[in-house]
Every structure is written in structure tokens, then in C-alpha cells.
Amino acid sequence: MKNISRLKDVLERGEFAVTGECGPPKGADPEIILEKAELLRGNVDALNVTDNQTAIVRMSSMVACGLLKTAGLDPVLQMVVRDRNRIALQSDILGASALGIRNVLCLSGDHQIFGNQPEALGVFDLDSIQFVQTVKTMRDEGTILGGDVLNKPPEVFIGAAANPFADPMDFRVIRLAKKIKAGADFIQTQCIYNLERFESWMAMARERGLTEKTFILGGVTPIKSAGMAKYMKNKVPGMDVPDEIIKRMEGVPKDKQREEGIRICVETIQRLKEIPGVKGVHIMAIEWEEAVGEIAERAGLLPRPVFNGK
Amino acid sequence: MITGEQKPIDEIREMIAPYKRILALGCGSCVAECASGGEKETAMLASLLRMAAKIKGEDVIIEEQTIDRQCVKEFVIQLDETIGRYDAVLSLGCGAGVQAVSAMFPEIPVIPALNTEFLGETKDQGIWVESCLGCGDCMLYHFGGICPLARCSKQILNGPCGGSIDGKCEVNPDIECAWQLIIDRLSKFGNLDRIENIYPPKDWSKKQGGGPRKIVREDQQK
Numbered sequence: 001m002k003n004i005s006r007l008k009d010v011l012e013r014g015e016f017a018v019t020g021e022c023g024p025p026k027g028a029d030p031e032i033i034l035e036k037a038e039l040l041r042g043n044v045d046a047l048n049v050t051d052n053q054t055a056i057v058r059m060s061s062m063v064a065c066g067l068l069k070t071a072g073l074d075p076v077l078q079m080v081v082r083d084r085n086r087i088a089l090q091s092d093i094l095g096a097s098a099l100g101i102r103n104v105l106c107l108s109g110d111h112q113i114f115g116n117q118p119e120a121l122g123v124f125d126l127d128s129i130q131f132v133q134t135v136k137t138m139r140d141e142g143t144i145l146g147g148d149v150l151n152k153p154p155e156v157f158i159g160a161a162a163n164p165f166a167d168p169m170d171f172r173v174i175r176l177a178k179k180i181k182a183g184a185d186f187i188q189t190q191c192i193y194n195l196e197r198f199e200s201w202m203a204m205a206r207e208r209g210l211t212e213k214t215f216i217l218g219g220v221t222p223i224k225s226a227g228m229a230k231y232m233k234n235k236v237p238g239m240d241v242p243d244e245i246i247k248r249m250e251g252v253p254k255d256k257q258r259e260e261g262i263r264i265c266v267e268t269i270q271r272l273k274e275i276p277g278v279k280g281v282h283i284m285a286i287e288w289e290e291a292v293g294e295i296a297e298r299a300g301l302l303p304r305p306v307f308n309g310k
Numbered sequence: 311m312i313t314g315e316q317k318p319i320d321e322i323r324e325m326i327a328p329y330k331r332i333l334a335l336g337c338g339s340c341v342a343e344c345a346s347g348g349e350k351e352t353a354m355l356a357s358l359l360r361m362a363a364k365i366k367g368e369d370v371i372i373e374e375q376t377i378d379r380q381c382v383k384e385f386v387i388q389l390d391e392t393i394g395r396y397d398a399v400l401s402l403g404c405g406a407g408v409q410a411v412s413a414m415f416p417e418i419p420v421i422p423a424l425n426t427e428f429l430g431e432t433k434d435q436g437i438w439v440e441s442c443l444g445c446g447d448c449m450l451y452h453f454g455g456i457c458p459l460a461r462c463s464k465q466i467l468n469g470p471c472g473g474s475i476d477g478k479c480e481v482n483p484d485i486e487c488a489w490q491l492i493i494d495r496l497s498k499f500g501n502l503d504r505i506e507n508i509y510p511p512k513d514w515s516k517k518q519g520g521g522p523r524k525i526v527r528e529d530q531q532k
């Protein structure tokens with residue numbers, strides 16, 4: 001049985017990829033993450049496991065990924081540079097590979113002030129781009145920072161995040177280029193609600209030839225209510241929710257808002273499929289995992305292709 | 311300059327409670343500039359403490375004195391004649407000042423009256439901002455004169471992160487995004503190419519590699 005990344009396999013075969021996301025529990029119960037993951041099985045090719053997201057202490061992302069791997073799923077290990085220095089990051093990459101985890105997403109992480117440990121020391125020894133580069137060198141050159149040789153390099157498909165909606169606008173594509181140069185095999189974007197801005201970002205990426213060098217997966221999140229749309233617009237850093245979306249959500253009665261949220265999400269995916277250079281979609285439905293199957297079905301993403309890797 | 315702010319009066323009172331003859335010792339340098347430990351602030355704190363003691367009927371003597379620099383031996387030595395009168399020093403110097411005074415006079419406890427905060431600049435009347443971390447290997451040239459270590463909330467050397475909106479930092483809209491400033495400065499001088507390449511991981515050994523740092527300059531030694 002060859003142990004390779006299912007996500008990589010799907011993307012390299014030129015299929016439109018689908019990834020999902022689930023957050024480990026605020027406790028030590030392994031069943032919770034396995035139950036969430038079951039809701040995604042068959043609807044996605046791989047699923048991201050968040051790393052103490054919004055700086056709230058949860059079960060270790062690596063351990064949760066190990067559980068999912070054992071359950072026969074293809075986890076994407078999210079790793080933030082907020083909590084670990086370069087010694088711990090490199091060590092965890094080796095550990096992840098040893099567990100059979102084949103995808104890693106290298107992130108900065110939400111600042112510790114936003115979570116339930118605001119008194120924590122933020123580490124930020126490497127930044128996310130340096131982290132991507134470090135993992136790539138470990139994998140491709142078999143060396144760690146400083147040049148020491150590994151007796152077995154890690155086997156990981158390397159991902160990074162991109163936010164097309166943050167400022168300064170012109171620099172966003174330069175930063176994407178830097179992430180790709182550092183070694184990002186795939187990119188998952190911030191949630192897309194402002195399709196116009198996303199399209200112009202993609203156009204700039206194509207102009208620089210970046211879409212030939214990496215697999216870009218557009219991020220989507222179904223909105224549950226008009227309240228959630230407003231919250232995301234005003235309170236979540238780096239999120240761009242246009243007024244039309246909020247109006248659309250407000251325009252339907254409360255008990256129909258979930259359906260409207262799913263409809264918006266499905267329409268977004270359909271548009272993303274048409275944009276040259278978009279190679280897949282990343283559906284983030286945290287605490288609403290049961291919506292993913294329906295979204296994937298209605299967006300014409302099912303059934304998922306059969307995995308060739310094993 | 312090194313900035314600091316006075317500790318809450320109750321915390322100071324608790325720390326000095328065991329002592330009867332106290333010297334409130336100001337410093338005329340950085341902490342005077344940031345209006346927390348200069349001559350004026352020392353006089354104010356001393357009289358506040360005297361008042362509090364009087365109200366509570368405590369029998370203590372609190373006197374004040376300010377020297378030019380608490381962190382330099384030549385100035386600290388000026389206390390030689392007076393210090394014998396006291397059983398504790400309440401220092402309004404920065405953390406370095408507190409320790410320099412206690413190193414010079416090891417027989418007497420030296421209590422900090424300030425919370426020492428950062429290396430910064432006086433931005434405006436009554437406003438001080440952090441601008442340097444003392445990393446031991448200055449990179450300002452590469453970043454248009456804006457320090458990404460002291461001024462980016464996540465110390466990103468290849469920024470900006472995805473939370474930079476309208477020039478503000480995701481951590482707090484009152485904070486300017488250091489990376490917006492870096493990009494603006496570099497583009498102004500046509501040097502944006504300096505950040506097209508990946509900036510390598512920081513060599514932190516220059517800051518904390520060998521434990522506490524020390525500068526030895528033989529040319530300066532007598």
C-alpha cells in the first residue's frame with residue numbers, strides 16, 4: 001500500500017479538488033473529531049484539521065490528524081508558527097510524516113490575544129513563508145535549517161494560505177509569488193464572498209504565471225444567518241463580505257437563511273469552477289459539517305474521484 | 311529611549327511596607343523623558359507615599375533624590391554618602407537602573423517603582439511607541455527603516471499577513487500595520503525589490519544565543 005497524499009493525486013490528475021475542514025475538540029475525546037470527519041467522508045478528497053484556531057486551546061492538530069489517518073482519511077495538518085519555534089516545527093514535520101500524514105498547511109496563526117490564552121507568549125520564530133521554505137528544504141534536500149542531513153526526509157505535500165482580500169492589494173500577488181517560490185505546492189484562500197476582487201486577484205496571478213506553479217483552491221464558507229454575515233464583515237480580520245451578500249441574507253425569513261447561505265455557497269463554487277487557474281475548492285463549514293455533503297452535491301462535485309494511491 | 315510606567319501605588323506600598331527609612335530615587339535620563347521616573351515624578355510619588363503613610367498613621371521617612379543616570383556607575387556612586395541613612399531604595403529607574411544601584415550597594419534592598427516597557431520614541435506629547443527590540447543585528451535597511459520585529463504584531467519578516475486592512479493591524483485597529491508602512495516607504499524610494507526575495511529566518515543567537523549579552527570594547531577600557 002503506497003502511502004501518498006490523496007489531495008496531491010487528485011490535483012495532479014487534473015480533477016477539480018474538494019477539501020473540507022474540521023476543528024479538534026476542546027477536550028480529550030477522540031470520538032468527536034472522528035464523528036465530524038465521518039460527515040465529510042466521501043464528500044471531500046482531504047480535510048484540514050485546524051491548529052488551535054483563533055488561539056483557543058484544543059486537542060493537538062497532529063494527533064487529530066493521526067486519528068483521521070487511521071480512519072482512512074487524508075488529513076491536511078494545519079500548523080501555525082505562533083506556538084512553536086523552529087526546533088519544534090521541524091520536529092513535528094518529521095513526526096507528522098512518520099504518522100503517515102501527507103499534507104501540511106503552513107500558517108501564521110491568529111494572534112494569541114484573540115483566544116482564551118491572551119497571556120501566552122507568541123513565538124513567531126519563523127514566519128509562514130520561511131516555514132514553507134523550511135519544509136520544502138527538508139523534503140527536497142533532506143536537510144534542516146542549518147544544513148544537518150536527515151536520515152529520511154519527510155514526505156509532505158506543502159500548502160499555504162492566501163488572502164486575496166487583505167491590503168495592500170497590489171502586494172497580495174507578490175506575496176503569493178513569494179509563497180510559491182518558498183515551495184507551496186497548493187494554496188487555500190480566505191473565504192470568497194467578493195468574487196470580483198477574487199477574479200482580479202486571479203487575473204494578476206495568471207499574468208505572473210503563478211497558476212502554472214501551484215494549485216489554487218478557492219475557500220468558501222456557507223453563511224448560517226444574516227447575523228453571521230455581519231459578524232464576519234465587521235469582526236473577522238481580513239474578511240471581505242460585500243453588502244449584497246448581507247442584503248441577500250437579510251432578504252429571506254430567518255428559517256430560510258440557512259438554505260440561502262447554502263445557495264450562495266453553491267453559486268460561488270459554480271463561478272469558481274469557471275475561473276481559469278482555480279484547481280479546487282476548500283469548503284470551511286466549521287460546526288456545520290453536515291452542510292458539506294449537500295453543498296458538494298448541489299455544486300456538482302460528487303461523486304469524488306476514486307483514489308489511485310492505494 | 312527606554313520607556314516605563316509607574317506601578318500602581320498599592321503595589322508599591324506593599325513592597326515598601328517592611329521598611330522605615332526609604333529613599334525614592336529618580337533617574338534623569340530615559341524615564342525622565344517618558345515622564346515616569348524623572349525628578350518631577352519622583353517628587354510626586356514620594357509625597358503621595360508620605361501622604362498615604364500619614365493617613366494610615368505609619369511611622370516612616372520617605373525622602374527623594376534624583377541622579378542623572380541610574381545605570382552608570384559614575385553617577386550611582388554619588389549616593390555613597392547619603393545611602394547609609396536608609397534601609398531601602400525605591401528606584402524609579404528602568405530595570406537596568408534598579409539592578410545597577412543594587413550591584414553598587416549590595417547591602418540595601420532596591421525596589422522597582424516602575425514597570426519597564428520598551429525601546430521606543432516620543433511620538434507626541436504624552437505618547438510613546440515601541441520601535442526596537444534590541445535584536446543585535448539591525449535589519450532596518452532592508453525594511454525601509456521600519457522594524458518588523460518591534461512593530462509587526464507577529465514579527466513577520468515576509469509580510470504582510472492576511473489581516474492587514476486599510477493600513478491597520480488585525481490585532482488592533484489603533485496599531486498601524488508595520489508592513490503597510492514598510493511597503494509604502496520602500497515604494498517611495500523605488501526599493502520595493504528588496505522584499506521580493508524571501509527574507510531568511512532571523513538569527514536570534516544575536517539576541518539570546520549566549521545568555522545575557524555583554525559588549526566588551528578594549529579601546530574604551532582604561
Ligand code: SF4
Nearest residue numbers: 442443445448449457
Ligand atoms: S531590526 Fe533589531 S536592532 Fe533594528 S530596530 Fe529592529 S529590533 Fe532594533
Ligand code: SF4
Nearest residue numbers: 462471479480487488
Ligand atoms: S496586520 Fe500587519 S502588523 Fe499586524 S500582524 Fe499582520 S503584517 Fe503584522
